[in-house]
Amino acid sequence: MTDVQDQSPVADAPPPPETVANIVSFRDAPLYDGPVVPLAGFGAASNAAAVRLDPGDDARGLIPHLGGLRLIEVSFPKYRDGRGYSSARILREAGYTGELRAAGDVLIDQIVFMRRVGFDSFAPAKPLDRACVDAALARFPFVYQRAADDKRPVWALRHG
Amino acid sequence: MYRYDGYDQAIVDARVAEFRDQVQRRLANEITEDQFKPLRLMNGLYLQLHAYMLRVAVPYGTMSGTQLRMLAHIARTYDRGYAHFTTRQNIQFNWIKLAEAPDLLAELATVEMHAIQTSGNCIRNISSDQFAGAAADEVADPRPYAELLRQWSSFHPEFSYLPRKFKIAVIASDTDRAAIQLHDIGLQLVRRDGDLGFKVWVGGGMGRTPMLGHVIRDFIPVAKYLSYCEAILRVYNRFGRRDNIYKARIKILVHEIGAAEFTRQVEAEWAEVEPLALDAPAAEYARIVTQFAEPPYDLAASDSIDRSDPDFAVWLDQNVHRHKQPGYAIATISLKPIGGIPGDASAGQMDLIADLAERYAFDEIRVTHSQNLVLAHVRKADLYAVWTALAAAGLATPNLDLVTDIIACPGLDYCALANARSIPVAQRIAERFTDLARQHDIGELKIKVSGCINACGHHHAGHIGILGVDRKGEEAYQLSLGGSGAEDASLARIIGPGFSEAGVVDAVEKVIETYRAVRTGPAERFLDTYRRVGEAPFKAAVYGVPA
Numbered sequence: 016m017t018d019v020q021d022q023s024p025v026a027d028a029p030p031p032p033e034t035v036a037n038i039v040s041f042r043d044a045p046l047y048d049g050p051v052v053p054l055a056g057f058g059a060a061s062n063a064a065a066v067r068l069d070p071g072d073d074a075r076g077l078i079p080h081l082g083g084l085r086l087i088e089v090s091f092p093k094y095r096d097g098r099g100y101s102s103a104r105i106l107r108e109a110g111y112t113g114e115l116r117a118a119g120d121v122l123i124d125q126i127v128f129m130r131r132v133g134f135d136s137f138a139p140a141k142p143l144d145r146a147c148v149d150a151a152l153a154r155f156p157f158v159y160q161r162a163a164d165d166k167r168p169v170w171a172l173r174h175g
Numbered sequence: 176m177y178r179y180d181g182y183d184q185a186i187v188d189a190r191v192a193e194f195r196d197q198v199q200r201r202l203a204n205e206i207t208e209d210q211f212k213p214l215r216l217m218n219g220l221y222l223q224l225h226a227y228m229l230r231v232a233v234p235y236g237t238m239s240g241t242q243l244r245m246l247a248h249i250a251r252t253y254d255r256g257y258a259h260f261t262t263r264q265n266i267q268f269n270w271i272k273l274a275e276a277p278d279l280l281a282e283l284a285t286v287e288m289h290a291i292q293t294s295g296n297c298i299r300n301i302s303s304d305q306f307a308g309a310a311a312d313e314v315a316d317p318r319p320y321a322e323l324l325r326q327w328s329s330f331h332p333e334f335s336y337l338p339r340k341f342k343i344a345v346i347a348s349d350t351d352r353a354a355i356q357l358h359d360i361g362l363q364l365v366r367r368d369g370d371l372g373f374k375v376w377v378g379g380g381m382g383r384t385p386m387l388g389h390v391i392r393d394f395i396p397v398a399k400y401l402s403y404c405e406a407i408l409r410v411y412n413r414f415g416r417r418d419n420i421y422k423a424r425i426k427i428l429v430h431e432i433g434a435a436e437f438t439r440q441v442e443a444e445w446a447e448v449e450p451l452a453l454d455a456p457a458a459e460y461a462r463i464v465t466q467f468a469e470p471p472y473d474l475a476a477s478d479s480i481d482r483s484d485p486d487f488a489v490w491l492d493q494n495v496h497r498h499k500q501p502g503y504a505i506a507t508i509s510l511k512p513i514g515g516i517p518g519d520a521s522a523g524q525m526d527l528i529a530d531l532a533e534r535y536a537f538d539e540i541r542v543t544h545s546q547n548l549v550l551a552h553v554r555k556a557d558l559y560a561v562w563t564a565l566a567a568a569g570l571a572t573p574n575l576d577l578v579t580d581i582i583a584c585p586g587l588d589y590c591a592l593a594n595a596r597s598i599p600v601a602q603r604i605a606e607r608f609t610d611l612a613r614q615h616d617i618g619e620l621k622i623k624v625s626g627c628i629n630a631c632g633h634h635h636a637g638h639i640g641i642l643g644v645d646r647k648g649e650e651a652y653q654l655s656l657g658g659s660g661a662e663d664a665s666l667a668r669i670i671g672p673g674f675s676e677a678g679v680v681d682a683v684e685k686v687i688e689t690y691r692a693v694r695t696g697p698a699e700r701f702l703d704t705y706r707r708v709g710e711a712p713f714k715a716a717v718y719g720v721p722a
């Protein structure tokens with residue numbers, strides 16, 4: 016058996032093609048749909064309003080530029096690569112309030128966590144059914160820890 | 176013991192309902208096995224050689240009689256009448272049917288148990304000292320802090336897709352009964368100037384590249400340990416390797432960048448997150464600590480024990496430890512009968528132990544990382560009654576920490592990753608040393624057997640470690656010496672070429688006879704002798720080369 020510890024065979028699937036057609040949004044404001052530059056090209060074009068972070072990119076590098084950004088897209092080439100969760104939270108902790116989009120291999124089972132770390136729009140490679148997304152988000156009544164959303168952890172609820 | 180409130184219960188119930196949906200979708204073929212696999216793994220359900228295996232969390236190894244009785248019921252109803260306690264203080268059921276798994280989890284939830292995060296690349300069950308709350312040498316009960324970690328790590332949104340699994344252990348004594356230096360994070364509760372805090376180790380682990388943890392902080396106040404762990408996990412999540420599954424544990428990151436640089440990064444991250452109010456308030460600590468309050472001890476309990484039954488006296492000397500409360504003792508129930516499967520218990524045995532715990536031990540049972548069970552608070556006056564009942568059920572083997580108290584992983588009998596069987600090797604060794612007088616003469620000796628390089632059987636930490644390997648399609652075994660998972664942690668070293676099953680049992684016996692010949696006296700443990708004389712005499716005895 017080559018499979019280590021019964022892990023998902025999905026793990027090594029090639030990154031799915033990205034489309035921007037199926038965006039699921041939790042923002043009131045209209046979505047940004049202009050050009051998105053990769054972080055590497057951002058320095059040269061730092062008047063760009065949208066930037067893409069790949070898993071290995073350092074989100075903290077964007078902190079000086081947050082004021083001018085309308086969209087930060089965090090790419091998830093494989094759902095199992097969880098670096099983008101930290102990127103999102105770091106950006107929200109730094110005060111970014113613009114659109115934060117998770118793009119790529121974004122599945123229904125990750126949405127709850129992604130919302131909690133601060134993503135407010137999703138560009139899944141495979142379309143997601145909005146009703147399923149809302150059901151998943153409504154499933155768990157309480158959370159145990161503070162994150163980048165406004166949910167109060169149970170320790171806060173317990174002690175008023 | 177910690178009891179769920181409405182919040183805890185609602186979260187666990189929601190998880191059961193979610194999994195029920197997922198299983199239904201799978202059984203109706205609405206999702207493929209590939210899509211279902213990560214979902215079931217997040218609920219502790221593995222596909223093994225012959226059936227599904229379900230791993231149920233026993234948080235920090237503590238459970239009540241009601242919970243143990245539920246595990247017995249599950250063994251009877253959903254499995255073949257027995258179950259297996261693991262080296263991470265959990266319990267595994269080996270013969271589970273997928274369609275029944277949701278009902279099983281729903282039953283578990285009625286007694287405040289779950290299988291959440293018992294597999295997957297997330298923070299796993301928090302383990303602890305099986306003598307917590309009873310040990311004379313602890314600064315405070317470590318379990319409230321383990322419970323708070325359990326809550327903090329459950330469904331952690333940022334740390335559920337880590338590079339690899341993540342294991343945390345918490346203790347509160349200088350004596351390490353939880354192998355903290357072999358965990359991703361090891362926490363030791365200490366007191367400094369009257370305040371409680373943690374000494375923090377990071378980067379220990381077994382698997383194919385065993386490493387001992389590094390101390391990255393001597394003291395983090397308890398009020399801040401959650402945000403400190405958050406910082407450690409974030410550094411790992413961002414920078415741990417994801418290109419190679421065998422290099423993805425935090426130990427490799429710490430090793431590659433060095434403990435000093437890793438520490439610097441954690442401290443820098445902590446400076447970022449510490450002000451974000453991630454730590455629970457003092458009231459929450461107090462709420463949890465209260466639930467681990469000392470049981471209502473009988474203050475008049477007698478400190479003397481009637482040793483007139485010689486078999487009882489042997490068990491007393493081997494399996495019973497000192498308790499911090501006068502008149503009480505800690506009794507370890509060996510799940511290592513000679514010829515048995517290490518760590519297995521039948522439903523009937525579990526029921527009996529649950530009864531004994533309720534009657535004699537303030538309704539608490541502990542699981543140890545060496546796959547035994549513990550009644551942590553037994554009145555000395557009740558020990559004889561407890562022993563009598565255990566003995567009648569085959570549970571009074573007086574072999575704690577002796578040569579027959581062997582840790583063994585499931586191996587080729589169950590595990591899809593195995594190279595070789597582990598259980599039969601443990602059984603053959605135990606049978607070779609059945610004679611109790613001989614076991615006692617050998618003294619403390621920890622043999623640990625893994626069926627493959629993943630090291631679930633802790634062979635790297637064995638005084639004698641045995642590793643199953645594949646030798647041209649044949650099961651073979653490598654012998655290593657000198658490991659320890661205790662406070663004097665060290666990694667065992669392979670002493671030479673491998674053996675067949677029969678050969679490795681003979682080799683173990685030669686090693687042990689060599690020890691008896693070269694030790695300074697019976698007080699010198701095998702491990703200490705090995706450390707003093709090195710491997711040469713053992714190698715000579717096993718391979719016939721001159722010392």
Ligand code: HEM
Pocket residue numbers: 019020021221223228260261262263267339340342357358359379380381382383424583584585589590591592629630631632633
């Ligand atoms: C039967 C199914 C099991 C499978 C497929 C399995 C798989 C694995 C794998 C792949 C590793 C290596 C992880 C790594 O180094 O990254 C591992 C480590 C480990 N497993 Fe298991 N295991 C199983 C059962 C068990 C059992 C029954 C126990 C307890 C008796 C156990 C305890 C451990 C421990 C303590 C480690 C070492 C952790 C470390 O490397 O720090 N496992 N397991």
Ligand code: SF4
Pocket residue numbers: 584585586587590591592593594597625626627628629630631632
């Ligand atoms: S050590 Fe190997 S054989 Fe044993 S349980 Fe772990 S993965 Fe299976």
